[in-house]
Amino acid sequence: MKRGLRVIIPITVAGVLIAVFAWLVHGKQIDVIHTAGIVADEQRQLLFFALLLSACVVVPVFTLLILFSVKYRAGNKNSSYDPNFSENAVLEGLWWGIPIAIIGILGMLTYQTSHSLDPYKKLEGGKELSIQVIGLQWKWLFIYPEYNVATLNYMAAPVDRPVHLSLTAQAPMSALWIPALGSQIYAMNGMDSQLNLKGTKIGEYTGYNTNINGEGYAKMTFTAKIMSRNDFSNWQTKASSSKNMMDMATFDVLAKPESMRDERDYVLVDKDLYDKVMQRNMPHGHTSTEHQE
Amino acid sequence: MSDWLQIMIGRISLDYLPSDPATIGAAIGMPLMVLGVVGALTYFKKWKWLWESWLTNLDAKKIGTMYIIVAILMLVRGGADAIMLRMQTAVAVGDAKGPFDADMFQQVVTAHGTLMIFFVAMGLVFGIINWVLPLMIGARDMAFPLLNSISFWLFAAGMVLNNFSLVFGGFSNGGWLGYPPLTELQYNPGPGVDYWIWSLQIAGVGSLMSGINFFVTIIKNRAPGMTFWKMPVFSWSVFVMSVLIMLAFPILTVTLTLLGLDRTMGMHFFTSDAGGNPMLYINLIWAWGHPEVYILVLPAFGIFSEVVATYSKKILFGYRTMVYALLAIMFLSFVVWQHHFFTMGAGANVNAFFGIMTMVIAIPTGVKIFNWLFTMYRGRIDFKAPMVWFLAFVFTFTIGGVTGVLMAVPALDFQVHNTMFLVAHFHNVIIGGVVFGLFAGITHWFPKIFGFKLYDKFGRWAATLWQIGFILAFIPLYILGLMGAVRRLDSYDDPSWQPFFIVSGIGVLVIATGVAAFLLQVGYSIWKRKELIDTTGDPWDGRTLEWSVPSPAPHYNFAVIPEVTERDEWWHRKQTGNTAYARKEYVDIWLPRNSAVGIYVAIAAGFMGFGIIWHIWWLVAIALLGLVVVVIKQTVNDDSEYQVTANELFHEDQKRSVV
Numbered sequence: 001m002k003r004g005l006r007v008i009i010p011i012t013v014a015g016v017l018i019a020v021f022a023w024l025v026h027g028k029q030i031d032v033i034h035t036a037g038i039v040a041d042e043q044r045q046l047l048f049f050a051l052l053l054s055a056c057v058v059v060p061v062f063t064l065l066i067l068f069s070v071k072y073r074a075g076n077k078n079s080s081y082d083p084n085f086s087e088n089a090v091l092e093g094l095w096w097g098i099p100i101a102i103i104g105i106l107g108m109l110t111y112q113t114s115h116s117l118d119p120y121k122k123l124e125g126g127k128e129l130s131i132q133v134i135g136l137q138w139k140w141l142f143i144y145p146e147y148n149v150a151t152l153n154y155m156a157a158p159v160d161r162p163v164h165l166s167l168t169a170q171a172p173m174s175a176l177w178i179p180a181l182g183s184q185i186y187a188m189n190g191m192d193s194q195l196n197l198k199g200t201k202i203g204e205y206t207g208y209n210t211n212i213n214g215e216g217y218a219k220m221t222f223t224a225k226i227m228s229r230n231d232f233s234n235w236q237t238k239a240s241s242s243k244n245m246m247d248m249a250t251f252d253v254l255a256k257p258e259s260m261r262d263e264r265d266y267v268l269v270d271k272d273l274y275d276k277v278m279q280r281n282m283p284h285g286h287t288s289t290e291h292q293e
Numbered sequence: 294m295s296d297w298l299q300i301m302i303g304r305i306s307l308d309y310l311p312s313d314p315a316t317i318g319a320a321i322g323m324p325l326m327v328l329g330v331v332g333a334l335t336y337f338k339k340w341k342w343l344w345e346s347w348l349t350n351l352d353a354k355k356i357g358t359m360y361i362i363v364a365i366l367m368l369v370r371g372g373a374d375a376i377m378l379r380m381q382t383a384v385a386v387g388d389a390k391g392p393f394d395a396d397m398f399q400q401v402v403t404a405h406g407t408l409m410i411f412f413v414a415m416g417l418v419f420g421i422i423n424w425v426l427p428l429m430i431g432a433r434d435m436a437f438p439l440l441n442s443i444s445f446w447l448f449a450a451g452m453v454l455n456n457f458s459l460v461f462g463g464f465s466n467g468g469w470l471g472y473p474p475l476t477e478l479q480y481n482p483g484p485g486v487d488y489w490i491w492s493l494q495i496a497g498v499g500s501l502m503s504g505i506n507f508f509v510t511i512i513k514n515r516a517p518g519m520t521f522w523k524m525p526v527f528s529w530s531v532f533v534m535s536v537l538i539m540l541a542f543p544i545l546t547v548t549l550t551l552l553g554l555d556r557t558m559g560m561h562f563f564t565s566d567a568g569g570n571p572m573l574y575i576n577l578i579w580a581w582g583h584p585e586v587y588i589l590v591l592p593a594f595g596i597f598s599e600v601v602a603t604y605s606k607k608i609l610f611g612y613r614t615m616v617y618a619l620l621a622i623m624f625l626s627f628v629v630w631q632h633h634f635f636t637m638g639a640g641a642n643v644n645a646f647f648g649i650m651t652m653v654i655a656i657p658t659g660v661k662i663f664n665w666l667f668t669m670y671r672g673r674i675d676f677k678a679p680m681v682w683f684l685a686f687v688f689t690f691t692i693g694g695v696t697g698v699l700m701a702v703p704a705l706d707f708q709v710h711n712t713m714f715l716v717a718h719f720h721n722v723i724i725g726g727v728v729f730g731l732f733a734g735i736t737h738w739f740p741k742i743f744g745f746k747l748y749d750k751f752g753r754w755a756a757t758l759w760q761i762g763f764i765l766a767f768i769p770l771y772i773l774g775l776m777g778a779v780r781r782l783d784s785y786d787d788p789s790w791q792p793f794f795i796v797s798g799i800g801v802l803v804i805a806t807g808v809a810a811f812l813l814q815v816g817y818s819i820w821k822r823k824e825l826i827d828t829t830g831d832p833w834d835g836r837t838l839e840w841s842v843p844s845p846a847p848h849y850n851f852a853v854i855p856e857v858t859e860r861d862e863w864w865h866r867k868q869t870g871n872t873a874y875a876r877k878e879y880v881d882i883w884l885p886r887n888s889a890v891g892i893y894v895a896i897a898a899g900f901m902g903f904g905i906i907w908h909i910w911w912l913v914a915i916a917l918l919g920l921v922v923v924v925i926k927q928t929v930n931d932d933s934e935y936q937v938t939a940n941e942l943f944h945e946d947q948k949r950s951v952v
Contacts, residue, residue: 114645117704172475189565210711
């Protein structure tokens, strides 16, 4: 009886736990898995491949753990006992060899994807849309130099067109991340970091700040709106006709540490706003993080 | 008048008194608890006993016990923080407000991380090392017993300063590693960050001195015949760990000093203006921070190496491989720090290098796991509580290792960095590796220190509850991370996240019952100590030297320092029936006298920290002066040891030895 329970209880507990997690995950939108951008797509594939590769170690470890625990328990007098068995070149070679092989494969993949999925690498697919992003306490400002407009707390981009983001901040270190589109990068005072993304599905996706930067940190989200070509040109017209003007004075008011979650459109009056913001946080003549190849 | 006042009390003002209910509760409760303890000690007239047997005692085992008591207390506080965090995230969805505002929540997050790493994990690790290391290598004590006491008291001073912020002034809201420029004056002028800096600085100096102490102890105090290749793996792990401490902790000291200079002297090392560079801080702090992870986990690996061999009644499989793996990890742990900020914009080649180096660490770690498994192979495994902790460790740590390898791929890290996925990952390795390992170690060596065993059943309960609680608390966080939940999140918009946070909160409560089960285990065992008494000195049929002396181990550890011929010396002696000493082998020994220097140093350091935090410069000057005087006075103290004669040792041994 007692022995039976020892088998039944762990299996029941494991079953209940699995059921709980299955119920939790069921029907949920998981942005990193249910992707909407070319970068995030490739990252999802990479994730699954790496998981599969890891299984080559995890499965044997768990199997051996259970097998040995059952077979060599003190109560089982039928198993062999060999208290001095401490070395075996073949076995040790095996478990140096297998992880080395797995890490070797994953290492090559790491090298390759560090380049192919480098956030600084430009994406193919026509003329890119340049967006300048400024992280503020606690909101995101997006500047579209090509269209002379700016938006607050949302980013507009046409579907299937590469987007090139330049990021800086007038705030403690922040980071921009749109999980459905892929890859995050830090936005820092006086720095100019880069991120290349491409939305492949029309829709609205939440973007986040992943680095703690004060009180309004958790509420510093924004929406990435991936639009059809038509909607995008409509948006452009609408934004260009906004009554709000974005210049240094407006920016300084906006930059005050305050949580603000509404979306706004601006006409970009000061075309050099991004560079000015970056440079005034840049210590005497220091250059920004130039990308080293 | 006000100038004078400012010189006297710095920037102390009533504004810094706590204002929200949770903090007020803690601010009243904690001093009451301290008063209660003080009152009880006075009522039962225990001050002299406490002072002589504990506070000023230089016996490493006593110091170890004090480390462990402090660490368990802080585990309870850090655990309360964790419950507060998950209470908040269980309700703060959309417009719904949680019990805490954002600033308070961020302080709790920071306190939780800081306490758990610096005062729980480090405290438990140092405690176990103090318990076991000298015994295991056949030494009477650490190489520098007084320095050991100073290390502990600095650790305690850091802990007190850290907790005092709760009563007065508030804590940092900058996360456990306090990235500037958020932690610079520009964004954080209050005393919170200074509390964080100085509590870590003081404890960190103590840790550095411990590292030196352990290192020298292993180099100089091993029993005759114990070559490095005959040293038990736990001692090897401490050796490697102390090398890491000696190389890494100075970086922490310097980094915190520079940040402190920025904040108190108006300098610009890490500010985002006037030529400062926050990215430099991030490099420096992780150049310490990554080795720190191994400083914590390697001793846990060492503990499991002893535990698995002992309870499987088998020699450890692949001893040399285990040591080579430790050495490999020692070197590799210094060339991976950049993986903590792949997203800071370094080039693809830099990211690839650090990513691959990180994965390479998985190789020796994986090898160690297989070696432990094959130590069980053809063994006679007795599933006492330490083995149950081991099972939980292999399960949890392996999952943590896998997610670690995933995060080591820079292209994947871009999707999970700074999210709940990361939070789940490091809890997976730190709880699964460090905490489970240390509980196994405490249970395993408890009888050697106290003379009675811990009641095993409650230990197995504790391990099981921790394991189930862990799964409930952290698996949902992995999924949340993939859904877009970032770390340190005090509220969120997406209602579909809420069930995950609630399940995670339930998990934290289950872990709390695991902690309770452990406390119950200790309490019950003290109550039933007569039944659980260990009369043999060797309750688990042990393999290494600590089991060759009676339990509790005498304060001098070994009446006769053993000659070592084998790796598992005690096991070998039992096999050959050579377990007792002849009268002529006993000689006179010298032991260190009690010393209160550690306490004085810690008091001075604590006041120095407090003075800097509150800009009370006269206090800093006096504290520093006091520090110098105490140290000079100690250096001219020649009367620091007393003699125990061979006769006394022999009679003591006769009395204790088993008939």
